[in-house]
Amino acid sequence: MKMYQQSITLPKARRGFHLITSAILHGAPGIRDFRKGLCQVFIQHTSASLSINENADPTVRADFETWFNKAVPENDPDYRHDLEGPDDMPAHIKASLLGSSVLIPIVDGRLGLGTWQGIYLCEHRDHGEARNVLVTCWGE
Amino acid sequence: MKMYQQSITLPKARRGFHLITSAILHGAPGIRDFRKGLCQVFIQHTSASLSINENADPTVRADFETWFNKAVPENDPDYRHDLEGPDDMPAHIKASLLGSSVLIPIVDGRLGLGTWQGIYLCEHRDHGEARNVLVTCWGE
Amino acid sequence: MKMYQQSITLPKARRGFHLITSAILHGAPGIRDFRKGLCQVFIQHTSASLSINENADPTVRADFETWFNKAVPENDPDYRHDLEGPDDMPAHIKASLLGSSVLIPIVDGRLGLGTWQGIYLCEHRDHGEARNVLVTCWGE
Numbered sequence: 001m002k003m004y005q006q007s008i009t010l011p012k013a014r015r016g017f018h019l020i021t022s023a024i025l026h027g028a029p030g031i032r033d034f035r036k037g038l039c040q041v042f043i044q045h046t047s048a049s050l051s052i053n054e055n056a057d058p059t060v061r062a063d064f065e066t067w068f069n070k071a072v073p074e075n076d077p078d079y080r081h082d083l084e085g086p087d088d089m090p091a092h093i094k095a096s097l098l099g100s101s102v103l104i105p106i107v108d109g110r111l112g113l114g115t116w117q118g119i120y121l122c123e124h125r126d127h128g129e130a131r132n133v134l135v136t137c138w139g140e
Numbered sequence: 141m142k143m144y145q146q147s148i149t150l151p152k153a154r155r156g157f158h159l160i161t162s163a164i165l166h167g168a169p170g171i172r173d174f175r176k177g178l179c180q181v182f183i184q185h186t187s188a189s190l191s192i193n194e195n196a197d198p199t200v201r202a203d204f205e206t207w208f209n210k211a212v213p214e215n216d217p218d219y220r221h222d223l224e225g226p227d228d229m230p231a232h233i234k235a236s237l238l239g240s241s242v243l244i245p246i247v248d249g250r251l252g253l254g255t256w257q258g259i260y261l262c263e264h265r266d267h268g269e270a271r272n273v274l275v276t277c278w279g280e
Numbered sequence: 281m282k283m284y285q286q287s288i289t290l291p292k293a294r295r296g297f298h299l300i301t302s303a304i305l306h307g308a309p310g311i312r313d314f315r316k317g318l319c320q321v322f323i324q325h326t327s328a329s330l331s332i333n334e335n336a337d338p339t340v341r342a343d344f345e346t347w348f349n350k351a352v353p354e355n356d357p358d359y360r361h362d363l364e365g366p367d368d369m370p371a372h373i374k375a376s377l378l379g380s381s382v383l384i385p386i387v388d389g390r391l392g393l394g395t396w397q398g399i400y401l402c403e404h405r406d407h408g409e410a411r412n413v414l415v416t417c418w419g420e
Binding site: 001002003005040042043044045046071072076078079080081089092093095096097099100101103132134136138 | 281316317318331332333334337339340342343344346347351377378379382383384385387392393394395396397400418419420
């Protein structure tokens, strides 16, 4: 068994849900050197997150943004952490609901995703920065 | 260290939360060949998900369905992705809230779950298909 | 590649969100023996969970408690699992929303967390017990 680690900087993205499967595969070409293994993508931030979901219809990603904005409202008067703007505390909560990493099996040198699965960058800030992700793979 | 990978097809399940710990152990008997390691179960779909929760009282699983149906309502007029029926977009959101995989330590040839923990298949579609999961284990 | 596994008992915590990064590093000193690898922390309970989020401002953790209590209300008359008190069923749901484990890359003998990331113990019961976590690391 061997291990591979690659840091990738994803360019600034607008608030919302974005497909990054190709960006990960291009930024971490070592993924294809594993016949059988695992690939973790980990985001080193607390107001953006990663998820796996539908990779074809952009309205799915738009509806994710709609639902999360209703479920985690801005400007709740009960929030105490509000110095960085109304989108800040909701961004932290959304990030924990979705999680800071995805873990995907590698099968025959490819990510073992289902036909309709892609990796999402979930940018929860109005003006998020470039986001660092660490890709770590291990296996045979 | 060694690695083991096994694909399992879970039969069609009705909408709701289902215990699949035994199905995983039977479908991936190689789990018990690891003294110390990790076991990932990954679901290759975007409208069903996996989670770990209470394994004894079926009313817990029923209450999960109740809560998720209230929290992620069908027929929100703001959804744009609705061609496949009212349960489709909510299914995608529920799937990302719960996640597409669980990762469980292996201790002495057994899943290192707590006494009350079991693996749930979370089927979010009214008429879901059979679901493919990939089990990947690594360790000593 | 090598593997390391360590069980840690976290002392009883009050209901809420608690930073445990230091407790994990002290309880599992073997983490620092990996130059490149992964570290999983897994909680063996169904009414407490783990997450990664902001490690500096305690009001963030307070606001997490506020949001989760509104999003997953107690005493919903539709809950059927209520024998262990009004905080029991919501605790199970919160635990699955956040997840039973976190998985963090190891880079040069340290957890590869971003500057503002810390590990949270999310205690969802009013009177939770001491909580067992299993730390498993693998890599070079």
